[in-house]
Amino acid sequence: MVVSMGIEQSSSPDESDESLLQGCLQGQHRCFRQLYRRHERKVRSTLYQLCGGDSLDDLVQEVFLRAWKGLAKFRQASRFSTWLYRIAINVAFDRRRSLAVGRWCSTSASPEQLIAVAEAAPASAPHEGLMDIHYRDLVQRGLAQLSADRRAAIVLHDLEELPQKEVAEILGVPVGTVKSRLFHARAAMRQFLESQGVEL
Amino acid sequence: MTRSESERDDRLLVTFLKQHQPVPPPPAVDLEARLFAQIAGDRPCRKQRTLPYFGMALVVALLGVSGMWVLGRQPRAALSAAERQDIETALMQSWTIAIDRDIDATVNPIASADIVSTNNGSEASVWDTTAFYADPASPPTTDP
Numbered sequence: 327m328v329v330s331m332g333i334e335q336s337s338s339p340d341e342s343d344e345s346l347l348q349g350c351l352q353g354q355h356r357c358f359r360q361l362y363r364r365h366e367r368k369v370r371s372t373l374y375q376l377c378g379g380d381s382l383d384d385l386v387q388e389v390f391l392r393a394w395k396g397l398a399k400f401r402q403a404s405r406f407s408t409w410l411y412r413i414a415i416n417v418a419f420d421r422r423r424s425l426a427v428g429r430w431c432s433t434s435a436s437p438e439q440l441i442a443v444a445e446a447a448p449a450s451a452p453h454e455g456l457m458d459i460h461y462r463d464l465v466q467r468g469l470a471q472l473s474a475d476r477r478a479a480i481v482l483h484d485l486e487e488l489p490q491k492e493v494a495e496i497l498g499v500p501v502g503t504v505k506s507r508l509f510h511a512r513a514a515m516r517q518f519l520e521s522q523g524v525e526l
Numbered sequence: 527m528t529r530s531e532s533e534r535d536d537r538l539l540v541t542f543l544k545q546h547q548p549v550p551p552p553p554a555v556d557l558e559a560r561l562f563a564q565i566a567g568d569r570p571c572r573k574q575r576t577l578p579y580f581g582m583a584l585v586v587a588l589l590g591v592s593g594m595w596v597l598g599r600q601p602r603a604a605l606s607a608a609e610r611q612d613i614e615t616a617l618m619q620s621w622t623i624a625i626d627r628d629i630d631a632t633v634n635p636i637a638s639a640d641i642v643s644t645n646n647g648s649e650a651s652v653w654d655t656t657a658f659y660a661d662p663a664s665p666p667t668t669d670p
Contacts, residue, residue: 353569374550383557397570461546484540485547526538
């Protein structure tokens with residue numbers, strides 16, 4: 327258990343998000359640290375699927391900074407994780423605007439990155455072969471060709487396993503729109519993978 | 527493609543995507559420390575004060591009320607005593623003329639009607655259209 331300020335009490339790992347939020351509003355950093363450690367991995371993964379590896383740490387930091395600053399405005403009508411995902415999506419969209427690219431942030435791995443992953447693979451995942459690395463790159467490239475809206479829908483629903491209702495809440499659209507975006511995103515992904523010789 | 531086939535295809539695709547989804551690189555070792563260094567000594571932003579919004583709402587409401595008051599006012603022209611006297615005189619004259627005509631019409635309705643003379647010297651009422659048919663070429667003249 328990490329106690330950041332010395333005078334702050336330690337928090338229980340199973341403390342609910344709501345009670346940690348109350349602690350945050352009283353200025354207790356250890357509560358926010360707990361929330362950070364609880365949700366950082368999901369936020370990081372989502373941002374990576376949406377924006378790739380460039381400046382990923384900065385983006386994650388930006389999400390949690392915005393969350394900290396906006397905690398007082400969080401009305402708890404939705405879950406904290408939903409709210410945090412929403413911030414992450416906004417950060418990703420802002421990132422896209424700042425890059426001013428026609429498509430979404432590029433996530434396609436460079437050859438150097440692929441080599442680095444392949445070299446690191448035996449240590450991190452001994453069962454992982456070159457085909458796995460190849461498929462992973464294909465998924466990255468397939469996601470990169472999607473529009474921002476469709477990509478966000480498929481990442482949140484199919485990869486992060488959030489229910490459609492929550493995805494709709496995060497994206498601020500009706501559930502029907504999420505279903506439509508998922509349909510088109512999957513169709514595009516399937517077509518791309520098949521064009522690359524992948525048989526599903 | 528049937529619905530079940532479509533669902534099966536979706537399941538296969540989602541399974542493939544999950545199995546091969548890009549894995550983010552691990553965070554920098556000092557990322558957490560950097561984040562908490564930024565918020566150290568800081569508290570979450572308090573809710574924005576409601577006073578400015580309340581003040582703005584009050585100003586808008588006051589503007590609205592005063593606007594309605596201005597629009598609702600009836601135009602009242604300020605008249606001088608002489609103008610009032612002129613108006614009163616004009617009104618009295620028009621009333622007098624109207625009353626005189628009413629009296630004439632009541633006492634002798636035929637006399638009050640316009641009398642026209644035909645070119646043969648007889649007089650006829652404008653309503654007596656047969657008088658004109660005698661000589662349509664001569665225009666009727668009004669008695670002085």
